[in-house]
Amino acid sequence: METSTSWAQDVITCDLCDKPTQQFCNSCQVNLCETCVKKHRDQFKSLPHDIVPFLERIIQLVFPECRDHTGQRCELNCKKCNTPVCVKCIASGPHKGHDVEELTETHENKVRKIKSDTEELKAKIIPKYQNEDQKIGNAIIKTKSKIEDLGKKSKKLRKLWHQEVDNIFDKIESMSQSLGEENLNALQGYHHKIRNLISEINTIVKQNEKLSISNNLLKVNKYHSKINEYQDFPEHTDLHFPFLDSNIDEGKELSIEIGGYRVTLKEMSQPNLSTDVSRLTTGIGELMDKVRVIATIPTTRNYLDGIACVGEAEAWLFGESETITRIDIHGAVKDTVTSTCLLGPYDISVTRGRELIYSDLISKTVNIVRDRKSKTLITPPRGWTPWRLSCTRSGDVLVHVFKESGPQRKNKIIRYQGQNIKEEICNDGQGNLIFKDGGYSLYMSENNNGDVCVSDINADTVVVVDKTGRVRFRYDGTPARREKSFDPRGIVTDALSQIIVTDYNNNCLHILDQNGQFLSCVDDCGLEKPVGLSVDSEGRLWVGLCDKGEIKVIEYLQNK
Numbered sequence: 059m060e061t062s063t064s065w066a067q068d069v070i071t072c073d074l075c076d077k078p079t080q081q082f083c084n085s086c087q088v089n090l091c092e093t094c095v096k097k098h099r100d101q102f103k104s105l106p107h108d109i110v111p112f113l114e115r116i117i118q119l120v121f122p123e124c125r126d127h128t129g130q131r132c133e134l135n136c137k138k139c140n141t142p143v144c145v146k147c148i149a150s151g152p153h154k155g156h157d158v159e160e161l162t163e164t165h166e167n168k169v170r171k172i173k174s175d176t177e178e179l180k181a182k183i184i185p186k187y188q189n190e191d192q193k194i195g196n197a198i199i200k201t202k203s204k205i206e207d208l209g210k211k212s213k214k215l216r217k218l219w220h221q222e223v224d225n226i227f228d229k230i231e232s233m234s235q236s237l238g239e240e241n242l243n244a245l246q247g248y249h250h251k252i253r254n255l256i257s258e259i260n261t262i263v264k265q266n267e268k269l270s271i272s273n274n275l276l277k278v279n280k281y282h283s284k285i286n287e288y289q290d291f292p293e294h295t296d297l298h299f300p301f302l303d304s305n306i307d308e309g310k311e312l313s314i315e316i317g318g319y320r321v322t323l324k325e326m327s328q329p330n331l332s333t334d335v336s337r338l339t340t341g342i343g344e345l346m347d348k349v350r351v352i353a354t355i356p357t358t359r360n361y362l363d364g365i366a367c368v369g370e371a372e373a374w375l376f377g378e379s380e381t382i383t384r385i386d387i388h389g390a391v392k393d394t395v396t397s398t399c400l401l402g403p404y405d406i407s408v409t410r411g412r413e414l415i416y417s418d419l420i421s422k423t424v425n426i427v428r429d430r431k432s433k434t435l436i437t438p439p440r441g442w443t444p445w446r447l448s449c450t451r452s453g454d455v456l457v458h459v460f461k462e463s464g465p466q467r468k469n470k471i472i473r474y475q476g477q478n479i480k481e482e483i484c485n486d487g488q489g490n491l492i493f494k495d496g497g498y499s500l501y502m503s504e505n506n507n508g509d510v511c512v513s514d515i516n517a518d519t520v521v522v523v524d525k526t527g528r529v530r531f532r533y534d535g536t537p538a539r540r541e542k543s544f545d546p547r548g549i550v551t552d553a554l555s556q557i558i559v560t561d562y563n564n565n566c567l568h569i570l571d572q573n574g575q576f577l578s579c580v581d582d583c584g585l586e587k588p589v590g591l592s593v594d595s596e597g598r599l600w601v602g603l604c605d606k607g608e609i610k611v612i613e614y615l616q617n618k
Contacts, residue, residue, distance in 0.1 A: 070112070074098065082115035084108040087273065104129040119162060119275050126151055135164040135279070142279070161275060168278050169270055175285050176266040179259055183288050187256045190291060194249045201245055205238035215314060232451060232506055236553065243370050243595055248294035259288055344554075345569065346616045351583050352598065353611040355389045362602045364548070365609060366408045367594040374414055375590070375602065375609070376403050382416060387611060398425060398432050405499075407447040407455070415455070417444040424457060436474050450504040454480060458500040466495035471502060471510065483510060483523055492521060492529060501559075501591075505551040505572055513546035513559055520546050520559055522574060530574070537576035540564040548591030548602070552615070558599065560588040567591075567601070569614075583610055 070079045070089060077091040083098060085108045090098055099107055105123060110116075124130040124144035132142035138156040147153040212231055262284060272278055313322040363377035371387040380402045384393040395414060397403050403416035414427040415435060422443050424436035438444050438459045446458040455474045460467045470484035470493065485491055493500060496516030503511050508525040520533040535544025538561075545563035552558065555572040565588065566581035583601075590602025590609075599612040 079112050082112045084116045087120045134158040135161050172266050172270045179263050191252050198245050201242050208234045251292050349580050349614040352613050353387050355609040357607045359607040362607045364590040365592045365602045366406050367592040370595045405446045407449045409449045410453050445499045448502045456502050467497050469493045501549045503550045506555045511557050513549045518544050538579050547589045550591050550593045560591050
C-alpha cells in the first residue's frame with residue numbers, strides 16, 4: 059500500500075501532455091506517452107529520433123537543431139559569435155573560418171562559472187549585505203532616539219517663550235520633524251534597497267543552483283554572471299542632524315537656533331522676527347515652472363472617494379465599499395482593512411503615528427485601526443454625525459460633523475485632542491455662521507501657522523480660520539479665471555504653508571499662499587474630476603480622480 063502511494067507521487071508525465079510517460083526520445087531527451095510519439099516525430103521531421111521505452115532511456119546533453127541547416131544538430135560553439143553551430147556552418151556557412159570549440163566544453167566551462175559565482179554569492183556577498191542590514195537597523199534606532207530628544211528639548215524651551223512667538227516654535231518643531239524624518243526616510247529607503255538586493259541575490263542563487271545541474275545546453279549557455287553588479291553597496295545620503303541650542307538672558311533676550319535657522323527675541327524686535335520667519339518659509343523651495351506627473355496609479359475602485367498618504371511612497375484609499383486599501387506608488391497592494399461601516403467609511407486620515415482612522419456614518423463614530431482591529435477613537439456630541447477627517451501635525455484630529463436641522467444640515471468642525479473636544483469652529487464670535495448650511499461635506503487641513511483651511515462645498519468657497527476662530531479670508535476661485543464655476547473638494551497645505559485645493563468642475567488644482575493670494579493652477583496633468591488630495595513626505599501631491607479610480611502623483615516643488 060505504501061509502495062503504491064509513493065509511485066503515484068513520483069509518476070513522471072509526458073512533456074507534451076499530462077499523461078504518464080511510457081517512451082523516451084534519446085535524440086531529443088523528451089519524455090513521451092504512447093499517444094504523443096507520432097506528434098513528436100511529426101513536429102521535428104528533419105531530425106532522427108531514437109524512441110525507446112522510458113526505462114531504457116539514456117540521459118545526455120541536448121544538442122539544439124541548427125537554424126540554418128535542416129536535419130543538422132549543433133555540436134560546436136562559435137567563439138566569435140558565441141552561438142551554437144553545426145559542422146556545415148563551419149565548413150561552408152556563415153561561420154566559416156571562425157574559431158570553434160565543442161559545445162560540451164563550452165557547457166562545462168559555463169557550469170564551472172555558475173558554481174563559482176554561486177559559492178561567492180553564498181560565502182561573501184550575502185554575509186556582507188546582511189552585516190550592512192544590521193548596521194542600518196541600529197542607525198535607524200539611534201535616529202529615532204535623536205528625533206525624540208529634539209522634540210523633548212523643543213517643548214522644554216517653548217515654555218520660556220511668550221505666547222506671541224508660538225508661530226516661531228511651530229516652525230521650529232516642523233523643521234526639526236522634517237529634518238529628522240528626512241534622515242529617517244533616507245535610512246529606511248536605503249534599508250529597503252539593501253533588503254531588496256538581498257532578496258534578488260537569494261533568487262539568483264536559487265536560479266544558479268538549478269541551472270548548474272541543468273542538462274539544457276541552451277539555457278546554460280545563455281548564463282551571464284551578475285557578480286560585479288553586487289560587489290558594492292548602492293549609494294546613500296550621509297545623515298546630518300540639526301543642532302538645537304538656546305541662550306536665555308531673562309528680561310533682555312531670548313534666542314534659539316536649529317539647523318542654521320536662528321531667531322532672537324529682544325525689545326522692539328518683532329518686525330525682524332517676522333522677516334526671519336518669512337525668509338525661512340520661502341527658503342524651503344519654490345513652485346516648479348512646469349509640474350511633472352511621476353506616476354499614474356490605477357486602482358480597482360470604480361469610484362475613488364479619498365486618499366491619505368503614509369510616508370514617502372504609499373497611501374490608503376477608499377471608495378464604494380467597506381474596504382480600505384493601502385497601495386504603493388507602483389499600484390501594488392500592501393495592506394487591506396475591512397472597516398466596520400455597512401455603507402463604507404465616509405472619510406479616512408492618518409495620524410502622526412501613522413495609524414489609520416476613518417469615520418462611520420451608521421455608528422456615528424471615528425474609529426482607529428490598531429493591530430488590524432477597529433476601535434472607537436472619537437464619539438461626537440449627541441445628534442452630530444462625523445464625516446470628513448484631518449490629522450494635524452500637532453497630533454490633534456479635525457472632524458467635520460453635521461446635524462439634521464429642518465430642511466438643511468448644520469455643519470461645523472470640532473478639534474479633538476485625544477477624545478476631548480479642544481475647539482469648535484462654527485461661528486465668528488458675532489453670531490455669524492462660518493460655514494454655509496447644506497448637505498455637502500467640509501474638507502479641511504491645518505496650515506503650519508495654525509490656520510484651519512476648509513473647502514466649503516456648500517458655498518463653493520475656501521474658508522481659512524486662524525487659531526482664535528477668526529475668519530482670515532475666503533477664496534472663491536475668481537483669480538484663477540476658469541471656464542466653469544469653482545467647485546473645491548480635497549485640500550492640503552505644504553512645507554511652504556501654501557494651500558492646494560482640487561477643483562472638481564475645472565479639472566485642476568488651485569495653489570494659494572498662506573494669505574489667500576492666488577499663485578497658479580495645475581491644469582495640464584489629466585486631472586479629470588479630482589476629489590481626493592494628499593501630500594507625501596517627499597512633498598509630492600497624490601490626486602484622486604473620482605470617476606476614473608486613478609491616482610496621479612505630481613511633483614510641483616523645486617527644492618533649492
